[in-house]
Amino acid sequence: MDKHEFNNEKTQFGFWVYLMTDLLMFAALFATFAVLRKNTFGGPSGRDLFNLQFALTETLILLTSSFTCGLGIIFAQKKKVKQTVIFFGITFLLGISFLGMEIYEFSHLITDGNSPQRSAFLSSFFTLVGTHGLHITSGLLWMIILFIQIFRKGLTDSNLRKLTLLSIFWHFLDIVWIFIFTIVYLMGAVL
Amino acid sequence: MMNFIFGKLTLDALPHAWFTIGGTATITLGGIATALLLTKYKKWKWLWEKWLTSTDPKKIGIMYIIVASLMLFRGALDALMIWTQQAMSTGSSHGYLSPAHFQQIFTAHGDIMVFFVTMGFLFGLINFIVPLQIGARDLAFPFLNTLGFWLYVAGVVLINMFFVFGGDFAAAGWLSIAPLSELQFSPGIGVDYWIWSLQISGIGSLIGGINFIATIIKMRAPGMSLFKMPLFTWTSLCSMVLVVSVFPILAVTIALLNLDRFFGMHFFTSTAGGNPMMYTNLIWTWGHPEVYILILPGFGIFSEVVSTFSQKKLFSYSSQVAAAIGVTLLSMVVWMHHFFTMGAGADVNAFFGIMTMFIAVPTGVLVFNWLATMFRGKIVYSTPILWFLGFVATFTFGGMAGVLMSVPPADFQVHNSLFLVAHFHTMIIGGALFGIFAGLTYWFPKFTGFKLDEKLGIYSFWFWLIGFFVSFIPLYILGFMGATRRLDHYSSSTGWQPLFITSLIGFCIIAIGAGIQVLQVIVSIKNRKQNLDTTGDPWNGRTLEWATKSPPSFYNFAIIPEVKDRDAFWDIKQGSRVKDQGLMEKYEDIEMPKNTAMGIYVAGFLFVFGFAMVWHIIWLAIITLIGTIVCFIIRAFDDESEYVLPASEVAKIEEGRIHG
Numbered sequence: 001m002d003k004h005e006f007n008n009e010k011t012q013f014g015f016w017v018y019l020m021t022d023l024l025m026f027a028a029l030f031a032t033f034a035v036l037r038k039n040t041f042g043g044p045s046g047r048d049l050f051n052l053q054f055a056l057t058e059t060l061i062l063l064t065s066s067f068t069c070g071l072g073i074i075f076a077q078k079k080k081v082k083q084t085v086i087f088f089g090i091t092f093l094l095g096i097s098f099l100g101m102e103i104y105e106f107s108h109l110i111t112d113g114n115s116p117q118r119s120a121f122l123s124s125f126f127t128l129v130g131t132h133g134l135h136i137t138s139g140l141l142w143m144i145i146l147f148i149q150i151f152r153k154g155l156t157d158s159n160l161r162k163l164t165l166l167s168i169f170w171h172f173l174d175i176v177w178i179f180i181f182t183i184v185y186l187m188g189a190v191l
Numbered sequence: 192m193m194n195f196i197f198g199k200l201t202l203d204a205l206p207h208a209w210f211t212i213g214g215t216a217t218i219t220l221g222g223i224a225t226a227l228l229l230t231k232y233k234k235w236k237w238l239w240e241k242w243l244t245s246t247d248p249k250k251i252g253i254m255y256i257i258v259a260s261l262m263l264f265r266g267a268l269d270a271l272m273i274w275t276q277q278a279m280s281t282g283s284s285h286g287y288l289s290p291a292h293f294q295q296i297f298t299a300h301g302d303i304m305v306f307f308v309t310m311g312f313l314f315g316l317i318n319f320i321v322p323l324q325i326g327a328r329d330l331a332f333p334f335l336n337t338l339g340f341w342l343y344v345a346g347v348v349l350i351n352m353f354f355v356f357g358g359d360f361a362a363a364g365w366l367s368i369a370p371l372s373e374l375q376f377s378p379g380i381g382v383d384y385w386i387w388s389l390q391i392s393g394i395g396s397l398i399g400g401i402n403f404i405a406t407i408i409k410m411r412a413p414g415m416s417l418f419k420m421p422l423f424t425w426t427s428l429c430s431m432v433l434v435v436s437v438f439p440i441l442a443v444t445i446a447l448l449n450l451d452r453f454f455g456m457h458f459f460t461s462t463a464g465g466n467p468m469m470y471t472n473l474i475w476t477w478g479h480p481e482v483y484i485l486i487l488p489g490f491g492i493f494s495e496v497v498s499t500f501s502q503k504k505l506f507s508y509s510s511q512v513a514a515a516i517g518v519t520l521l522s523m524v525v526w527m528h529h530f531f532t533m534g535a536g537a538d539v540n541a542f543f544g545i546m547t548m549f550i551a552v553p554t555g556v557l558v559f560n561w562l563a564t565m566f567r568g569k570i571v572y573s574t575p576i577l578w579f580l581g582f583v584a585t586f587t588f589g590g591m592a593g594v595l596m597s598v599p600p601a602d603f604q605v606h607n608s609l610f611l612v613a614h615f616h617t618m619i620i621g622g623a624l625f626g627i628f629a630g631l632t633y634w635f636p637k638f639t640g641f642k643l644d645e646k647l648g649i650y651s652f653w654f655w656l657i658g659f660f661v662s663f664i665p666l667y668i669l670g671f672m673g674a675t676r677r678l679d680h681y682s683s684s685t686g687w688q689p690l691f692i693t694s695l696i697g698f699c700i701i702a703i704g705a706g707i708q709v710l711q712v713i714v715s716i717k718n719r720k721q722n723l724d725t726t727g728d729p730w731n732g733r734t735l736e737w738a739t740k741s742p743p744s745f746y747n748f749a750i751i752p753e754v755k756d757r758d759a760f761w762d763i764k765q766g767s768r769v770k771d772q773g774l775m776e777k778y779e780d781i782e783m784p785k786n787t788a789m790g791i792y793v794a795g796f797l798f799v800f801g802f803a804m805v806w807h808i809i810w811l812a813i814i815t816l817i818g819t820i821v822c823f824i825i826r827a828f829d830d831e832s833e834y835v836l837p838a839s840e841v842a843k844i845e846e847g848r849i850h851g
Contacts, residue, residue: 010405024440028476123458
């Protein structure tokens with residue numbers, strides 16, 4: 001195994017361990033949400049607040065972005081810079097729109113008086129979904145940095161490695177979102 | 192306007208109690224003296240280039256150990272203040288501390304000893320020793336290692352910041368249990384210092400955990416399969432697996448508490464639907480594995496020490512590894528025994544009680560294995576093995592107290608009593624700290640090139656051991672008599688004072704032991720010529736760290752060794768594999784990480800960020816957060832973080848023509 005391959009393997013392994021820690025962080029937030037979701041303190045519950053169509057649209061946008069991200073990586077492995085940038089560009093735009101929808105939802109809730117300070121349920125809702133949103137934000141920031149690096153040096157080994165990590169991160173956020181959609185929105189609307 | 196610039200920070204906050212002024216004076220004078228010395232001997236550049244910005248795990252390890260030693264002194268002063276107060280404060284006397292001060296001091300003692308002393312020592316030892324034991328030249332991610340260290344330092348400084356900038360220390364116990372730690376009941380900024388100090392240093396530990404797992408899994412020398420790893424590496428791996436499993440939970444818990452306090456949310460408040468019991472559950476889900484994070488590397492140190500000083504192969508290596516893994520897994524399903532009295536119900540309590548009892552099984556396996564290793568060994572009674580023997584006595588003793596408390600009905604009697612306090616001090620002092628002392632004595636020649644003075648080491652051990660029992664046996668008794676923990680005053684009709692005074696005497700005996708240790712280091716440095724370790728293998732060691740010279744070159748191994756046996760170095764020594772013949776042509780170019788100051792910058796920004804958040808200085812918080820992100824972006828653009836050391840240079844260093 002040459003040096004470059006070894007670096008790849010080492011970094012990817014470390015990144016997976018990091019993702020597991022991040023997953024545990026989300027697990028703790030999910031547990032908190034599960035404990036507190038009935039504690040509406042006389043305020044609105046999930047059933048009163050959530051718009052399933054809206055959440056479904058968010059989900060579809062994020063899922064599509066994962067798909068385009070996957071395509072981007074395939075082209076990156078074939079060293080096709082143009083297609084890579086195009087597909088990651090689409091991923092980026094989809095990510096931005098997802099984030100925009102989330103910010104819209106949050107500000108809408110807050111202007112209606114359903115701020116995170118209102119009840120334990122709302123605190124845990126905003127924190128869980130907001131933490132995911134923060135991760136998406138950092139993913140987008142990372143994407144911008146990688147765009148600049150690719151424009152400067154092309155798809156070097158080091159850039160390809162970083163791009164692979166980014167795509168793992170992006171898929172990871174997608175999976176977490178599936179859980180948020182199921183547990184927060186779907187179960188919130190039904191149970 | 193002033194509010195905008197300074198947030199909640201006002202002149203009133205500056206230190207005004209005698210002990211904070213004392214602390215401030217010590218820190219300031221110490222800082223000025225250090226700065227003057229550095230300037231006088233023109234050492235600033237040396238300090239910056241050779242140490243502070245270093246990515247060498249050996250140097251980072253030593254820096255960890257130095258900071259942890261300073262914090263040990265600080266935590267011990269807190270202990271002295273607690274003990275003195277309790278020895279005095281009975282009947283009409285109320286001691287010399289107000290209840291408010293007393294609360295801050297026991298909180299500080301717990302936090303400092305767990306987060307900044309024990310964790311610091313362990314990360315220090317692991318940094319120095321694990322890469323050597325697995326035959327690696329460096330860690331998997333050198334930059335993350337310096338970053339983790341500097342985040343730890345940022346946490347240390349932040350938790351002591353109240354000495355300088357004022358405000359109070361947290362007064363809600365070392366875990367800041369909610370709802371006491373909520374704004375309603377702790378309106379000062381003490382808990383906020385606690386939050387940010389632990390959050391920042393906790394992220395440092397998490398990064399360290401990821402780094403060491405990747406290092407141990409991916410960077411072992413050829414031939415070293417997992418089941419050929421030395422026990423210290425194994426237990427460090429277990430400990431780091433626990434770190435990455437539970438530190439995320441700590442990060443979340445502290446973050447949620449901060450959301451409550453800073454943004455007025457309702458996770459753990461007693462109003463608006465908050466659930467304080469959730470806090471207790473979350474913090475102990477981290478907290479119980481944390482005590483095993485502290486003790487597991489100690490187990491590994493003892494395995495190395497026992498095997499080396501009995502001059503024997505470790506007895507039943509695989510059952511030791513299995514026991515370490517068993518402890519790791521079980522430690523994650525026992526957290527509820529910290530609050531049997533919360534009212535989770537008999538079934539839940541029974542489950543956690545039984546799981547707790549189970550932990551005694553793998554721990555027992557370890558103890559029997561160590562004793563069996565000594566059996567028919569040629570034992571050399573040097574200081575490290577004395578620490579081990581002291582550990583067996585105290586740890587078994589404290590462990591049995593633990594098993595007693597794992598029975599929920601019995602626990603209801605001693606919950607929150609001094610019996611519990613005595614129990615966990617027995618485990619952490621008698622287990623983790625004795626392990627650290629054994630490790631520091633054992634590996635000292637590897638750190639510095641000379642051994643510690645043996646005689647003073649033995650004296651210090653006996654003072655520690657006797658002092659330990661004199662101070663903690665009374666606490667066990669007091670606990671049975673009904674004394675609760677964290678008492679700043681008790682009625683004279685209880686008749687407890689003689690026991691508290693005995694306990695204080697015990698502390699003084701321990702303090703003499705600690706004083707002798709300081710003396711030991713000074714004397715050993717002075718007489719280092721007599722104790723020089725010229726071979727790199729002063730104890731007739733068995734594992735790979737002894738195959739390097741003492742102290743090792745910065746690249747650890749000029750030639751990565753080939754491992755064929757569990758006791759890799761023993762195997763090399765016994766076999767006919769000659770060390771030095773014809774190696775000249777085999778030297779290869781070595782890629783090493785460059786020094787970087789980026790860890791210091793990031794930690795510096797996060798430190799100021801934490802400070803700004805404590806005092807609600809919003810503009811500063813935003814600027815420093817952006818600063819942190821910019822640092823990471825700059826780092827991301829730096830593709831040349833390594834340099835190549837040519838084989839000819841390696842040869843020169845190895846032949847002693849250049850100092851390595």
